[in-house]
Amino acid sequence: DTAVSQTPKYLVTQMGNDKSIKCEQNLGHDTMYWYKQDSKKFLKIMFSYNNKELIINETVPNRFSPKSPDKAHLNLHINSLELGDSAVYFCASSQDRVTGGNQPQHFGDGTRLSIL
Amino acid sequence: GQNIDQPTEMTATEGAIVQINCTYQTSGFNGLFWYQQHAGEAPTFLSYNVLDGLEEKGRFSSFLSRSKGYSYLLLKELQMKDSASYLCAVSRDDYKLSFGAGTTVTVRA
Numbered sequence: 717d718t719a720v721s722q723t724p725k726y727l728v729t730q731m732g733n734d735k736s737i738k739c740e741q742n743l744g745h746d747t748m749y750w751y752k753q754d755s756k757k758f759l760k761i762m763f764s765y766n767n768k769e770l771i772i773n774e775t776v777p778n779r780f781s782p783k784s785p786d787k788a789h790l791n792l793h794i795n796s797l798e799l800g801d802s803a804v805y806f807c808a809s810s811q812d813r814v815t816g817g818n819q820p821q822h823f824g825d826g827t828r829l830s831i832l
Numbered sequence: 833g834q835n836i837d838q839p840t841e842m843t844a845t846e847g848a849i850v851q852i853n854c855t856y857q858t859s860g861f862n863g864l865f866w867y868q869q870h871a872g873e874a875p876t877f878l879s880y881n882v883l884d885g886l887e888e889k890g891r892f893s894s895f896l897s898r899s900k901g902y903s904y905l906l907l908k909e910l911q912m913k914d915s916a917s918y919l920c921a922v923s924r925d926d927y928k929l930s931f932g933a934g935t936t937v938t939v940r941a
Contacts, residue, residue: 720874757917759875759931772928806874818863818923820877 719743722807722824730832731799737792737827739807746812747771748790749821750782753804765790766812802831836932838920843938844910852905852935854920865921866894866905869934875919879905907937915939 722739729735741748749772750762764772765784779795790807808821836856844850856864863882867875881887881896881903893906907914917934924930 757934759919759921761928761930764928772926818880818882818927820865820880821929823874823876825874 720807720809720822720824722805722827724827725825726828726830728830728832729797731797733797734793734795735797735829736794737805737807737829739790739792739824741788741807741809741822743809743822745809745822746787747810748784748787749808749810750790750792751806751808751823753806753826755803759806763790763792797829797831799831802829804828836920836922836930838918838932838935840933841936841938843940846910846912846939846941848910850907850910850937852907852918852920852937854903854905854932856901856903856920856922856932858901858922858924858930860925861898861922862925862927863923864894864896864903865923865929866892866903867919867921867931869917869919871916878918910939912939912941 720741747766749764751759752762753759761774762776763782767787768784781793784790804826806826807824810821811819838854865880866878868878869875879894881894886895891908896903915938917936919934920932921929
């Protein structure tokens, strides 16, 4: 019955590897997001999709590629992992902004990525 | 872009009141959110202000002054479980949400 679930919760891997993080929401929301929270605790938006369409694409290395197979899922694939990619990655979702106005975002529990 | 400033840390006693200030500068302001984040957990929504004034929700209240670029979150009757990081987040008219670095509140017995 988890609202926004992301897997895995912990990811430890070596530099240069490729990895994916999955996110699913069962809230019926139209908009999903990926955030990165670094060691200084800043939460920074990376991407946002609305009904499978990319609407926010911040300045993120193109090693990061989001994919939204349907509006309930937003996955994040990262190629050639670097030490600086170590962080907590949060997925979030919210109701449609056009019809619902400014709605709060619901966050998953985060994926703690550690690069060795 | 936007600058969002909030104090790094605050400490208060159980049962007391704490006020967390947040100042911001942004174009296309479209509302301000407050989130609570316990260590190692996800941020959870606390409050939203888009018009000037005070919004009250139980022990938590949030205030906004758009002309001053200022908001505060007021936590009353502090409990130990309120020890957490409190994030101020500014929404723009393109619906991008920008977060401050968070204020870590420690509640002492």
